[in-house]
Amino acid sequence: MSLIDIIKKITQKGGKGMKKIEINPMTRLEGHGKITIFLDEQGNVDNAFMQVVEFMGYEKFLIGMPIEEVPRTVSTICGV
Amino acid sequence: MAWEPRLIVIACHWCTYAGADLAGSLRYSYPPTVHIVRVPCSGRVEPEFIAEALKRGADGVFVGGCHFGDCHYKEGNYKAIRRFKLLKRVLTDLGVEPDRVQLEWISGSEGKKFAESMTAFDARIRELGPNPMKGGAQ
Amino acid sequence: MSKPKLAYYLAGGCGGCDIAVVDISEMLVDVALAVDIVFWAPTVADVKYKDLEAMPDGSIDVGLFTGNVRNSEHEHIAKVLRNKCKVLIAFGICAACGGIKGLVNLHTTDELLDKAYVNTFSTDNPNKELPQTTCVVDGKYELTLPTLMYARPLDEVVKVDYYIGGCPPHYEHVKAAFTALLSGQLPPPGSWITMGKAVCEVCDRNPVLKGKPKKLATEVKRTIDGAPSEDGCLLEEGYLCLGPVTQGDCGAKCPAANIPCRGCGGPIPGVKDYSLRAISAIASMLDNEELVDQIPDPVHLFYRYTLPSSFPYKRLKG
Numbered sequence: 259m260s261l262i263d264i265i266k267k268i269t270q271k272g273g274k275g276m277k278k279i280e281i282n283p284m285t286r287l288e289g290h291g292k293i294t295i296f297l298d299e300q301g302n303v304d305n306a307f308m309q310v311v312e313f314m315g316y317e318k319f320l321i322g323m324p325i326e327e328v329p330r331t332v333s334t335i336c337g338v
Numbered sequence: 339m340a341w342e343p344r345l346i347v348i349a350c351h352w353c354t355y356a357g358a359d360l361a362g363s364l365r366y367s368y369p370p371t372v373h374i375v376r377v378p379c380s381g382r383v384e385p386e387f388i389a390e391a392l393k394r395g396a397d398g399v400f401v402g403g404c405h406f407g408d409c410h411y412k413e414g415n416y417k418a419i420r421r422f423k424l425l426k427r428v429l430t431d432l433g434v435e436p437d438r439v440q441l442e443w444i445s446g447s448e449g450k451k452f453a454e455s456m457t458a459f460d461a462r463i464r465e466l467g468p469n470p471m472k473g474g475a476q
Numbered sequence: 477m478s479k480p481k482l483a484y485y486l487a488g489g490c491g492g493c494d495i496a497v498v499d500i501s502e503m504l505v506d507v508a509l510a511v512d513i514v515f516w517a518p519t520v521a522d523v524k525y526k527d528l529e530a531m532p533d534g535s536i537d538v539g540l541f542t543g544n545v546r547n548s549e550h551e552h553i554a555k556v557l558r559n560k561c562k563v564l565i566a567f568g569i570c571a572a573c574g575g576i577k578g579l580v581n582l583h584t585t586d587e588l589l590d591k592a593y594v595n596t597f598s599t600d601n602p603n604k605e606l607p608q609t610t611c612v613v614d615g616k617y618e619l620t621l622p623t624l625m626y627a628r629p630l631d632e633v634v635k636v637d638y639y640i641g642g643c644p645p646h647y648e649h650v651k652a653a654f655t656a657l658l659s660g661q662l663p664p665p666g667s668w669i670t671m672g673k674a675v676c677e678v679c680d681r682n683p684v685l686k687g688k689p690k691k692l693a694t695e696v697k698r699t700i701d702g703a704p705s706e707d708g709c710l711l712e713e714g715y716l717c718l719g720p721v722t723q724g725d726c727g728a729k730c731p732a733a734n735i736p737c738r739g740c741g742g743p744i745p746g747v748k749d750y751s752l753r754a755i756s757a758i759a760s761m762l763d764n765e766e767l768v769d770q771i772p773d774p775v776h777l778f779y780r781y782t783l784p785s786s787f788p789y790k791r792l793k794g
Contacts, residue, residue, distance in 0.1 A: 385756050386748075420767075
């Protein structure tokens with residue numbers, strides 16, 4: 259199979275007729291992210307995006323917690 | 339059909355339940371929306387009972403026990419007030435209306451007070467409206 | 477005979493439980509030789525979601541799910557893993573009960589996003605832009621994000637076979653759990669894998685283990701007030717240790733380091749609603765009801781690890 263055929267096999271349509279390759283999830287790290295690569299008609303990379311797909315919310319729920327408990331709490335933002 | 343509140347009253351056997359009985363004997367009436375659950379002592383009441391009642395759609399929970407010094411098991415009502423105060427503080431912080439959950443000491447000879455407390459409780463819950471958690475908070 | 481297959485997924489968690497598994501150190505070699513790790517996303521193995529979805533149903537023997545279910549992607553993978561795994565374990569207190577990240581249930585998604593992206597003194601976002609579930613960049617690149625939901629423990633989404641508590645589970649407990657798993661000696665499905673003792677039962681500070689009765693606390697102290705004694709019970713001294721209702725698989729390491737237990741091990745056997753039982757236990761251990769008013773922040777204390785699984789599960793409107 260040529261490279262173009264392989265790319266056609268693994269890509270899907272991505273808005274406005276653009277083919278896209280989605281790499282989901284990004285691995286060997288702590289956290290959730292995905293990479294989306296958009297291809298033009300020739301199969302060359304037109305643009306690529308990295309998105310962080312998680313959101314926590316510590317900024318809000320820490321409000322009101324006694325200060326001495328905060329270090330023990332925020333260590334759970336990343337346990338690695 | 340118009341909404342009628344469902345009120346759960348957890349009454350201690352030696353005092354509040356006896357007071358409820360006395361209210362009946364003396365013909366003091368109180369609303370039929372009240373459902374009484376008998377426990378041996380108000381100290382038996384766990385926050386989980388109150389939470390389970392609210393989860394299952396009770397519009398108000400009332401805990402009744404003996405006055406301080408009169409508890410048949412000596413210290414049960416002291417434990418009850420401490421648990422209840424802390425639970426009420428937490429539930430209020432989390433958005434439950436404070437008057438949905440009440441605690442009062444009603445002795446076995448206070449039949450009239452029992453009827454009056456029930457009437458006031460029913461009126462207050464009618465003001466607050468139905469339990470927003472009906473069907474579970476999820 | 478082929479090796480049993482293991483899958484591991486980190487959803488709305490921090491990766492600490494991943495490290496707890498790696499921390500079993502020498503035993504990890506035995507585990508890695510004994511099992512076939514087919515999926516470990518996103519921390520360790522380069523296996524994508526599409527590869528997981530392509531595996532036959534029921535082909536994975538054990539699935540470890542960590543972190544709570546916080547967005548639509550986590551929910552989707554939880555359901556996929558339930559189909560692919562014969563045994564699904566809620567690993568760590570986040571998957572079992574909601575975890576610290578479950579405290580987001582105290583606020584609405586709008587409030588959380590507003591504080592994170594718009595309303596702090598150090599954020600420069602004049603157009604108040606917030607993340608959207610779909611976004612078309614430059615008119616031709618369509619990007620998507622999962623939908624945010626309120627935090628849920630794993631058993632709200634799929635049926636869970638076993639629970640392991642801890643934040644993260646202590647490596648001795650993980651070793652014991654893996655030994656039980658690999659040898660097939662497990663309790664009935666739906667239960668916690670634990671030795672069944674409360675933190676107090678394994679704590680060196682417990683006066684009952686030394687033959688003396690436990691006294692009620694006569695004052696309430698924050699961990700910054702004074703210093704705990706060498707070997708006295710922290711709860712007696714007023715530090716509000718949640719040891720009596722917490723599982724002690726950790727060996728009471730926090731009280732041994734002069735820090736009161738905060739309940740990461742999960743509820744002791746027989747308790748379904750951890751936070752309410754903790755409220756009952758701590759209130760019973762206070763000497764009088766005035767002390768109840770002195771507890772600085774009961775919600776963040778009792779619901780620290782278990783808000784999504786303890787009534788009322790989230791802050792109600794109003």
